[in-house]
Amino acid sequence: TTAFGVVVPDSASKDAEKPGAAESERTAVFRALKPDxxxxxxxxxAEAAKDGKVGASEAADSERTAVFRAxxxxxxxxxxxxxxxxxxxxxxAEAAKDGKPEAADSERTAVFRAxxxxxxxxxxxxxxxxxxxxxxAEAAKDGKPEAADSERTAVFRAxxxxxxxxADEKPAGAGKxxxxxxxxxxxxxxxxxxxxxxxxxxxxxxxxxxxxxxPTPKPAAATPPPPPAAARLDSSERTTQQPLPPRPxxxxxxxxxxxxxxxxxxxxxAVRRFKIYAPIVLLLAIVLAVVQLVRPLPAPKLRMTAxxxxxxxxxxxxxxxxxxxxxxxxxxxxxxxxxxxxxKPVPIASVTKSMTAYxxxxxxxxxxxxxxxxxxxxxxxxxxxQKDKSxxxxxxxxxxxxxxxxxxxxxxxxxxxSANNIARLLARWDAGSQEAFVKKMNDxxxxxGMTNTTYTDPSGLDATTVSTAEDxxxxxxxxxxxxxxxxxxxxxxxxxxxxxxxPNWNRLVPYNDSLGIKTxxxxxxxxxxxxxxxKKVGDTNQLIVGAVLGQHKPPIIxxxxxxxxxxxxxxxxxxxxxxxxxxxxxxxxxxxGLGGRTPVVATADVQAVGWSSLTVALKLGDGGTKIPxxxxxxxxxxxxxxxxxxxxxxxxxxxQRELAAPGAGSKLTRIG
Numbered sequence: 001t002t003a004f005g006v007v008v009p010d011s012a013s014k015d016a017e018k019p020g021a022a023e024s025e026r027t028a029v030f031r032a033l034k035p036d037x038x039x040x041x042x043x044x045x046a047e048a049a050k051d052g053k054v055g056a057s058e059a060a061d062s063e064r065t066a067v068f069r070a071x072x073x074x075x076x077x078x079x080x081x082x083x084x085x086x087x088x089x090x091x092x093a094e095a096a097k098d099g100k101p102e103a104a105d106s107e108r109t110a111v112f113r114a115x116x117x118x119x120x121x122x123x124x125x126x127x128x129x130x131x132x133x134x135x136x137a138e139a140a141k142d143g144k145p146e147a148a149d150s151e152r153t154a155v156f157r158a159x160x161x162x163x164x165x166x167a168d169e170k171p172a173g174a175g176k177x178x179x180x181x182x183x184x185x186x187x188x189x190x191x192x193x194x195x196x197x198x199x200x201x202x203x204x205x206x207x208x209x210x211x212x213x214x215p216t217p218k219p220a221a222a223t224p225p226p227p228p229a230a231a232r233l234d235s236s237e238r239t240t241q242q243p244l245p246p247r248p249x250x251x252x253x254x255x256x257x258x259x260x261x262x263x264x265x266x267x268x269x270a271v272r273r274f275k276i277y278a279p280i281v282l283l284l285a286i287v288l289a290v291v292q293l294v295r296p297l298p299a300p301k302l303r304m305t306a307x308x309x310x311x312x313x314x315x316x317x318x319x320x321x322x323x324x325x326x327x328x329x330x331x332x333x334x335x336x337x338x339x340x341x342x343x344k345p346v347p348i349a350s351v352t353k354s355m356t357a358y359x360x361x362x363x364x365x366x367x368x369x370x371x372x373x374x375x376x377x378x379x380x381x382x383x384x385x386q387k388d389k390s391x392x393x394x395x396x397x398x399x400x401x402x403x404x405x406x407x408x409x410x411x412x413x414x415x416x417x418s419a420n421n422i423a424r425l426l427a428r429w430d431a432g433s434q435e436a437f438v439k440k441m442n443d444x445x446x447x448x449g450m451t452n453t454t455y456t457d458p459s460g461l462d463a464t465t466v467s468t469a470e471d472x473x474x475x476x477x478x479x480x481x482x483x484x485x486x487x488x489x490x491x492x493x494x495x496x497x498x499x500x501x502x503p504n505w506n507r508l509v510p511y512n513d514s515l516g517i518k519t520x521x522x523x524x525x526x527x528x529x530x531x532x533x534x535k536k537v538g539d540t541n542q543l544i545v546g547a548v549l550g551q552h553k554p555p556i557i558x559x560x561x562x563x564x565x566x567x568x569x570x571x572x573x574x575x576x577x578x579x580x581x582x583x584x585x586x587x588x589x590x591x592x593g594l595g596g597r598t599p600v601v602a603t604a605d606v607q608a609v610g611w612s613s614l615t616v617a618l619k620l621g622d623g624g625t626k627i628p629x630x631x632x633x634x635x636x637x638x639x640x641x642x643x644x645x646x647x648x649x650x651x652x653x654x655x656q657r658e659l660a661a662p663g664a665g666s667k668l669t670r671i672g
Contacts, residue, residue, distance in 0.1 A: 248272075292668045297661070298593030300627040302600065302638045302653075304620035306587040310580040310642070314612030317574035322563040325526070325550025328469040329571050332477055332543035333645030334610050336470075337571060345452045345466035346550050349520030350394065350418045351528045352460025354475055355441050357411050357518075360426055361485050362444075364407055368484045372407030375429050384421035393461070394418040398498040409497055411485070415518055416494040417502035423459040434458060448474050463524045469547040472530050476517055476545035477645060480532050489516035489532075506531065507561055512569055515543075519557065527551035527560030533568050534647075537577040538607040543647040544571050574611045580618065580642065581606035587640055587653055588620045590627060594666040599656040600637060606651045608642045616643050620653065631659040 250272060262268060319338050321327055326341030366372035377399045385397040396419035399405060405413075410426055413419040427437035434457065441455040450471035456464040479485055488494075492510050493503045508514040508531055515532035528549045534541045546567055551560040581587055581602045589597040600620075608616045623639035631637065635655050642649040 289668055292670065293664065295667070297629060297667075300593065300629065300659075301591050302588055302620050302622055302627065303591050303597075304588040304618075306581060306585070306618060306620070306640075308618050309615050310578065310608050310618065311615040312576070312578060312608075312610045312612050316613045317570075317611050319570050319574070320566045322548055322551060322567070324552065325548065326469040327546065327548045327563070327567060328473045329544065329546045329567060330473050330477060331571075331575060331610070332480055332545065332647040333643035334542075334614060334616060334647070336473070337574070337611060339470055341469070341550075343452065343468040343470050345454065345468055347463045347522065347525035348460060348465060348467045348472065348528050348549060349522040349525040350420075350460045351467075351472060351518050351520035351530050351547075351549075352455060352458070352465050353414050353418060353423055353520075354472070354479060354518045354530055355444065355455060356423050356426060356437075356458045357414055357485060358475065358479055358482070359437075359440055359444060360407065360411060360430060361482050363430060365482075366407060366484055368487050370408065370484070374404045374406055375410055375425065377401055377403040377405055377425065378428070380428075381421050381425040384424065385419075387421070393420045395421045396496060396502075398496050398500055403497075405497060408484075408488070412488050412491070412494045413496060413502070415489050415516075416491065416504050418505060418519070420459040420461055427458040445471070445475075448478060450474055460520055461522075463522070467549075469549050472547040472549070473545050476530050476532055476547065477543075479517060480515065480543045480545060481645065486515055486532070489518070490514070491516070505557070508533075508565055508568070512565070512572070514568065517545075519560070521557050521560070525550075527553075527556030527558075529560045529564045531564050531568065533572065535572045535575050537575065537609045538605075538649075540577075540607070540609055540647060540649050542575055542609045543645070544568065544575070546571065575609060576611065577607040577609050579605050580608045581640065581651070586656065588638075590637060590655065590659055592629070592659075592662050592666075594662040594670050596660070596662055596666065598659045600653040601656050602640055603636065603652045603654050606640055606642060607649060609647065609649060610643075618642050623650075623652070628659065630661050631655055633657045635659070 317337065319329060319340075321338075321340035324341075326339075326343060326346070328339040328343075329337040331337060364373055379401045381399055382401045384393075385395045385399055387393040388395040388397055394417060396413040396417060399421075405422075410422050413422040414426065424434055427434045431437035431440055437458055438455055441458065442453075445453045445455065450467065453467035453471045454465065456462045479489075489506075490509055491504060493501050495501050504516060505519040506514075506516045506529065508529075509516045513534045513536075515534060517530045517532050520528040526549075528547075528551070530547045531545070533544045533546075535544065536542075546564060548560050548564045548567065551563060553559040583604050584601050586599045586601050589599045591597060606618075608618075610616050619641045621638055621641065625637075627637050628635075633655050636652045637655060637659075638653045640651045640653050642651075
């Protein structure tokens with residue numbers, strides 16, 4: 001009875017229980033006999049000495065050599081089979097001579113011995129060679145048994161399943177008289193497993209007759225061999241392994257190095273997180289840097305550092321206002337100088353033609369010196385031209401039906417001789433009818449902020465067309481911004497297409513730098529005049545616009561012209577210039593949008609135009625040109641403007657030093 005062996009049943013040889021038995025307690029640990037089989041009853045156990053005597057020193061298997069021995073199931077060793085060669089010397093192990101037993105196999109060579117399954121050694125076959133001496137281990141002579149296996153050679157011997165040893169065959173481990181034959185069977189090679197070879201049937205060995213007449217018992221019925229290992233493992237060992245969750249990188253590395261990870265700690269966690277996230281942060285930083293470097297640069301802009309306003313010292317100027325009616329004076333781009341009288345709507349007579357001319361030039365513009373579009377003269381214009389005699393109207397009586405008149409000559413006839421028939425002709429030509437044109441006049445008045453003005457006809461002959469001096473000054477400030485219109489109104493006289501000369505009713509021109517505009521006189525409206533003039537201040541022609549309405553002292557035309565002239569001259573004297581910025585002064589800088597600032601300076605003295613107590617505005621702009629990303633020092637990049645409108649003062653500004661493109665550091669750190 002052993003730890004891993006199978007106990008031999010009672011039907012086995014009884015001589016194995018004697019002190020000289022073939023197997024000791026420790027030699028049968030892994031020995032196994034075929035299940036349900038037992039050795040024959042008359043089979044003798046392995047003999048340990050000569051003449052059938054059993055000796056302890058000549059035991060077939062020692063206690064230490066039977067630990068891993070396995071008898072081939074179903075087979076028994078042949079008595080006369082020669083042992084295998086010695087695996088160290090290669091010589092056959094010699095059997096005992098003169099009846100003395102000799103060890104057939106070395107103790108160390110039987111560890112991996114295995115008898116071929118399905119075969120049994122012949123009875124008379126000699127044992128294998130001695131693995132230490134190389135000599136063959138001779139079987140027992142004269143019928144005396146010799147040990148076939150040593151203690152260490154029976155580890156993997158197995159009895160072939162389904163077979164029993166022959167009757168006269170000696171069981172393994174009988175003593176030193178047994179041959180110590182062994183066959184080295186490698187457990188597993190380093191290379192890939194060879195495909196299994198088909199089993200070759202072996203012929204049953206013929207038993208060798210023994211001199212004794214002992215009958216050989218019939219072997220037990222062979223049981224069918226067990227199914228192949230692959231079939232047995234097919235259902236029992238076929239399992240499904242679920243994938244394990246991913247493990248931390250450091251733990252996996254510790255498994256590979258067979259070193260357990262260190263215990264978690266705040267420092268180790270921080271270091272691990274740094275190692276994980278630091279490359280990600282670095283990659284994001286690189287991507288962000290590339291994006292910042294290739295992004296389009298913002299457009300440079302001018303920023304002003306000089307004062308945005310300038311106030312002229314002193315009090316408000318005193319102007320010689322008329323004794324009746326209402327009046328107002330203003331400077332283009334500077335504002336209102338002063339007003340007189342109650343600003344209530346009053347009839348303005350032919351001053352109305354100023355709005356008619358403004359709409360024609362606005363909607364059908366032509367440049368100074370050009371004639372503009374050609375207009376067909378209709379029958380109505382010819383007929384109304386004769387009212388100069390019948391109704392004492394101001395008309396152009398030289399036009400005939402079928403004639404063509406240029407827009408320039410039509411506006412001149414409107415503003416110089418104040419022709420009512422041409423005013424109506426222009427209204428029909430522009431809007432299709434006088435009513436439609438009147439609507440455009442009122443809409444334009446609202447756009448200009450003329451809140452106290454109402455137009456009912458394009459000529460002003462109707463007394464229902466009313467306005468105020470301040471409203472007419474607003475219109476006059478827009479007219480002086482149209483050079484082609486001012487070029488007409490400033491003429492002392494005009495020659496029509498027929499060759500007739502017509503004098504300008506505004507006798508302020510050409511005196512005192514007067515620019516004319518329009519007179520209007522009727523019995524109900526009195527004398528009215530919208531006028532303009534200019535004054536040279538430094539390099540600027542300052543434009544002045546005034547209006548005087550409701551002058552009823554006869555002669556009304558002379559009264560209004562006289563009052564207007566006095567007011568005009570006084571206003572020109574009150575206007576002065578003051579240097580607010582000198583040449584070379586820094587007035588601002590170019591902002592590249594990334595923190596870079598390049599100063600800009602004025603290229604000339606900047607002189608503000610105004611009068612005492614007036615505050616003017618200063619502005620710095622690009623002047624309608626694109627500021628470059630890079631430029632040399634002295635490059636003009638903008639304009640400094642003082643005032644507004646047509647008389648504003650403009651001085652170019654230039655770079656004080658070279659304008660350079662933003663550097664890499666500025667590109668990387670920009671936001672937005």
